[in-house]
Amino acid sequence: MKRRTVLQLAAAGVLPGLSHAAAQPPLKELRLDYAYYSPTSLVLRRFGWLEEAFKADGTSIKWVLSAGSNRALEYLNANSIDIGSSAGLAALLARANGNPIRAPYIFSRPEWTALVVRKDSTIRSVADLKGKKVAATKGTDPYLFLLRALKTAGLKRGDIEHVSLQHADGRAALEQGKVDAWAGLDPHMAASELEAGSRLIYRNVAFNTYGFLNVREDFLASRPAEVGKVIQAYERARAWTSANPAAAAKILAEEARVSLPVALLQVKLRSDFSNPQPSSEHVKALLVAAPILVDEALVKPGADLNRAITGLVDTRFAIPYITNLKKA
Structure with missing residues (x-):
């Protein structure tokens, strides 16, 4: 069709x-x-x-x-x-x-998802995620947002190390330094921003379905x-x-x-x-x-x-x- x-x-x-x-x-x-x-x-x-x-x-x-x-x-x-x-x-x-x-x-x-890093991270862009550990929950908007974001920088899923975690666990892994980045979801993402100083390195409301x-x-x-x-x-x-x-x-x-x-x-x-x-x-x-x-x-x-x-x-x-x- x-x-x-x-x-x-x-x-x-x-x-x-x-x-x-x-x-x-x-x-x-x-x-x-x-x-x-x-x-x-x-x-x-x-x-x-x-x-x-x-x-x-x-x-x-x-x-x-x-x-x-x-x-x-x-x-x-x-x-x-x-x-x-x-x-x-x-x-x-x-x-x-x-x-x-x-x-x-x-x-x-909503704009409920974005790519998030710790406040002291040297990662500044999607391109910087190459070879890095990124947490995201499979089968959700944040995971699909991550894949679409990677594409904007000429990257694919195989260019990162995907760590499959439920949303709240993804936040914890990011803040504890177990992953380099996280495809976040509110309210966990907003909490990480306001309480841990985490930074949003890529936002795109059009990629939030x-x-x-x-x-x-x-x-x-x-x-x-x-x-x-x-x-x-x-x-x-x-x-x-x-x-x-x-x-x-x-x-x-x-x-x-x-x-x-x-x-x-x-x-x-x-x-x-x-x-x-x-x-x-x-x-x-x-x-x-x-x-x-x-x-x-x-x-x-x-x-x-x-x-x-x-x-x-x-x-x-x-x-x-x-x-x-x-x-x-």
């Missing part, structure tokens, strides 16, 4: 796989994640708005902490949760490799009303977060156990909550980013990334739920 066709399908909302479900008995349990990289999820969980929305149905809400996109996507693939939050490019990688997910909602447009709220494809098809309720609750949390960034930062600080200045840096300066509707904008971002998945052999041979993108980005499902909330 050509790029133009992909964009036309996305703009028109003509995407495969969306079906209308027959009436079903109330859901007994809804399972979804919350994550420190998604302040909106923390707000939603703190105020119990999802529990409130499902109370009449007798549906219990099970919250599961995701330490990174890789964990959220693993939980979805294993049917341990129904709805999970991840970076857009990480979701595309998972979808292309067989994880049956769709993304009907965007929880944020959006925050995707992913739903197991079978769950979206069989339980569209429930997914709609989740989106409405997320919209309530998003609107509140946008109107009360300092209060949202306080919740993040308490949940992630970081200082308030760290949380404020993440919520107020590095997060954009203004556009929750998946659209051709998000399709374009993935089309631009997708080649790195092929170049680094991260997807199965012969994987059709254009098809994976149209299957992932659901541009029509959330429209009535977002529109209805704005009218209310």
